[in-house]
Amino acid sequence: MSRDAILGRVREALSVKTDAHVREVAKKSSHSLPVLANGPDGRTQAVKEFLPFVGESLEDHIAAFKVLSDKLQTEFIVVPTIDSARQTLDELRQKHQWERVGIHDHELVQSCVDQLPVEFLNTSSNYDAHALEKCDVGISGCDALIAQTASALVTNHSAGGRALSVLPPHHVVVADASQMVTTMADGFAIIREKHHEKWPSFISFITGPSRTADIERVLVLGAHGPKKLTIIMISE
């Protein structure tokens, strides 16, 4: 088992240049197409220019996020203020009869749940996974909302660790309108800036509640992760 041996074999294999014809096929197409510069910049640009268009303004982004959320069966709720977010959470509590709620040390989360009459489990200090599994819901923050894909981008810092957003049967994300960005590349840029070279060990794009279609292609929600995903965005 040796790194040098394998890297040596790779180098040797690459000493013969790729067949020019084969390399060309990957670039060719029957139509004349806009092709961007080779390399990383071209690819980042490709995400903006070739992938689905979701507009430029916040209103456009919210509208696009809503359309995809409906398709994904994500519950996407836009509320004006923190106060109304509190109210929304309390309505959800009554509707789904929450008793135990998983949360973490996160400013926005804390201010939204401070009046919920439930038992809390905070994952920011040592917590027991079995107890978290018994929670009715996990409420977390996020790093960004991605308009192009209707995803919530989380890391273990913004979402209370790796498990809070996947172990309980319902995941609620609270976010601020300023967190809405266009593409996944914009999302990565935010994390890049926030953590610089000290990357979190867990980053995830959450796009809808957990699902499977492994049995006869019939869509079933809540395969292993949450059966419900609610995203509450505060617009003011």
Add this chain to the structure above:
Amino acid sequence: MSQSTNPTSQFQTDANRVTADVDRRSFLRSSLRGYQTTRNATQDRFLNYESARIAAGDAKWEAIENLDVYLAQFADKLEARGATVHWCSDSEEAREAILDIIKQHDAKSVIKSKCMTTEEIHLNDLLEKEGFEVVESDLGEFIVQLRDEAPYHFVFPAMHLKKEEINTLFQEKLKSINTDDPEELTMVAREVLRQKYLSADIGISGANFGVAETGMISITENEGNARLTTSLPKVHIALMGIEKIIPRLEDLALMLPMLATAGTGQHLTCYNSQLGGPRQDDEIDGPVEMHVVLLDNHRTRLLADPEQRDALRCIRCGACLNVCPIFKNVGGHTYGTTYQGPIGSVITPHLRGLKDWKHLSHSSSLCGACSETCPVKIDLHHHLLRNRRDAAGKGQGGLAEKTLMLGFTIVMRRPWLYRLTGRLGKLGHVLTKPIHGTRIDPFYAWKKTRDLDDPAKQSFKQYWKSRK
């Protein structure tokens, strides 16, 4: 799957059996039609899907053509964050590396999320033989594991099974309730597996991409089982082929939507997670150890082929299987390989030897649907032709093929002989008509499933002459 040791005759026997099963085939076709409809709708949302393919293909070209640099960078970055990287030349080394880690931790139970590479190295067999409980957590994988079968399709492992069959299976193996409702069946599996996550000591996953720049693996999934597998057990082992590298983190913003669109027709899969290292000092949970096992297993042999290294750019979306007329007719198990369909037919002869697997190059109608659909523009059907050429060049065509080709050359070089054969052919056709499709027909093997039209009254040559 038949237990025949010779892959070529196993392919033939299984293909014959499956093609005769009309019911199963139409079941497969209808589910693949569903895939095509969703995928078309998702693809239509792109501003320019064709250009996106070229850009995605470019990311993988850059990675593969500079694999030495990016692999080293990937490993260094991961190690700097406290992960351990294991470099394994073949299946045996990889199995040993994984077994060692498990033994060091005195582990009892192992939970796995979907990883075709573990199928490639036959990991489950070994772990079970060593007395560990190994549970597949992806629903489709869980089902085929209970049936003691290989996955049927590397993206949809249980696509060949009907809900009634899964009901019977669950009742038998899990003592579950009698139901053939997909939702209830899924919930049965959910309950069984929940407890396993919480009690497993080791979580094993694959990786869809390895990001060189930041030293992270990226896992794509819908169910959440990979997230649980990599969150709860105290040790996380990821097994990854060396070709999974991509250069930069931002490349994922392009690759992940492409993978989802081509793979399942979703615009993005439910969870796309990047994992770089075990739990860090300022983090509150996650495994205390992360091991990344890098596997060569003859990938460098494929890399050394200047034409076919192209195939190492594959992102395993499975689209080429979904559109392949051969796959639709012979089904997944017939291939007898870890990777089925066109991509499997291209790479298996390189990974496991041309001699035993060259027949796969013929499991193609050369229609080119695979190359057309591939999100990174791999020239699949031409690679199948290249494999045929290489097999013939190495004198592996077999005696029958050689004799046939020799005869063909002799005839084609002599116009008088060509004319004569044409006439004899016509005569033969008339004479064998009464025995068509019966065993005494000399061309029985070919004609038993085919009708042969009567030849035209006039040959092309005659027609051409009369025209002038």
